[in-house]
């Protein structure tokens with residue numbers, strides 16, 4: 001789905017956003033990009049959205065070289081991406097329903113299509129009762145759900161989330177992550193940039209770690225922090241989650257939902 | 263419809279700069295609406311005077327009927343650029359002038375006026391050539407006459423030149439004023455759109471992220487600008503309409519200039535004003551979008 005080949009992004013000035021990044025993400029994968037602030041996570045996201053151009057190297061998404069996309073094609077490319085940000089990027093003067101509908105109409109969807117899709121996606125994201133609320137009448141978690149609903153309303157094959165839980169408390173974060181896992185189970189490839197160690201450790205998904213613009217680790221079922229030992233051994237060593245945390249996790253990640261193959 | 267709704271929404275939020283831009287369009291269009299007909303009317307009047315350009319051929323006061331006939335012959339056959347020739351006899355001229363100024367001519371007693379041929383050139387610009395043909399310039403700069411019976415040949419060039427240069431000045435002044443006003447309107451609309459872009463930068467950002475095309479993003483702003491322009495234009499047209507009905511129409515009855523055929527007709531004027539308003543608005547919007555919307 002995503003191929004980075006020796007991608008470097010140098011920002012004007014001395015800062016290097018990303019240096020020699022090479023990695024692949026397969027269709028249907030769920031990947032965490034981790035690393036401290038300034039390590040280059042957002043740079044990767046921006047390159048994928050084609051909001052920025054790499055200084056060198058090649059980026060392919062679904063087999064297509066992003067450098068070959070003409071300016072006019074970019075909007076159509078973006079319609080195949082869902083994007084979620086730390087700051088939600090909701091329009092404050094529009095209701096929940098209108099925020100999602102607005103995004104749909106921006107892609108040229110018909111009224112009929114909008115009326116059919118918007119309530120569906122809002123139900124799916126647990127916002128059925130908040131349709132006519134304005135963003136400032138919602139909690140942070142609910143706002144982020146609206147933003148996820150907007151990103152996923154067209155069922156894009158690729159969903160990018162840049163610190164989606166950065167503004168949320170741990171409990172709310174888990175809810176958002178659960179939503180992203182569910183989206184991933186529908187076959188959508190999901191890339192999440194985060195520095196929330198707890199979430200990453202609990203998820204046991206693929207982790208790509210960045211440090212100062214370089215990829216320093218890429219583990220299939222990694223933890224947030226790097227380790228010399230095998231993942232299994234490390235797992236046994238970490239202190240067990242608190243009871244409260246465990247209860248939340250159990251209720252939000254029911255064990256009986258098998259991951260869907262894609 | 264989506265675009266118009268978005269544009270209207272934005273306009274309401276941007277009320278103050280929108281109003282300023284609209285007021286500027288109103289003023290600009292009022293000036294255009296008042297001066298286009300005035301310029302046309304004065305140009306028409308000047309042309310009329312031009313078409314009445316005459317060369318007066320004064321004969322000597324002692325000229326005989328035979329001299330008159332000979333000069334008529336010269337004018338009809340041997341002189342280039344002659345259009346129309348009218349003969350005003352001594353007696354006719356006297357009667358005419360006496361009617362205009364009875365006391366003065368009462369005092370004079372006898373008739374001091376000569377026989378006169380009023381000659382119109384074939385084209386107004388040939389008036390000087392006609393004069394030169396009848397009264398060639400000598401090397402010393404004085405004029406002789408082609409026929410001994412001719413006393414003097416005069417034209418009324420100075421008068422027409424004055425009228426023409428006056429209309430030129432009016433045209434130039436109004437032209438400069440109009441250009442400045444149009445410029446101000448364009449800039450004020452550009453400013454409105456810039457503020458609107460700023461107020462809606464989040465929306466623009468979101469639209470880009472979800473894959474809206476460049477034109478989809480631009481249209482609401484262009485329509486917003488055009489709405490401002492069109493509202494200003496309509497306002498100006500309404501004011502002009504009121505002005506026409508209240509001031510001009512009562513006057514038109516006894517002021518021939520206003521109803522002269524060269525004056526642009528009102529429907530066309532409205533169309534020109536509305537077209538200009540929309541054009542100005544589109545230009546202003548386009549300017550801001552080019553500069554501030556990097557899509």
Ligand SMILES: Nc1ncnc2c1ncn2[C@@H]1O[C@H](COP(=O)(O)OP(=O)(O)O)[C@@H](O)[C@H]1O
Pocket residue numbers: 011012015016017018035036037038039040041042043044
């Ligand atoms: N627009 C920009 N201009 C200049 N430098 C930038 C810009 N965006 C990011 N950077 C730099 O690139 C590096 C990586 O930033 P970023 O990708 O945002 O990191 P992260 O999302 O992991 O916090 C940082 O050193 C940052 O200062």
Ligand SMILES: [Mg+2]
Pocket residue numbers: 038041042043162163
């Ligand atoms: Mg970041």
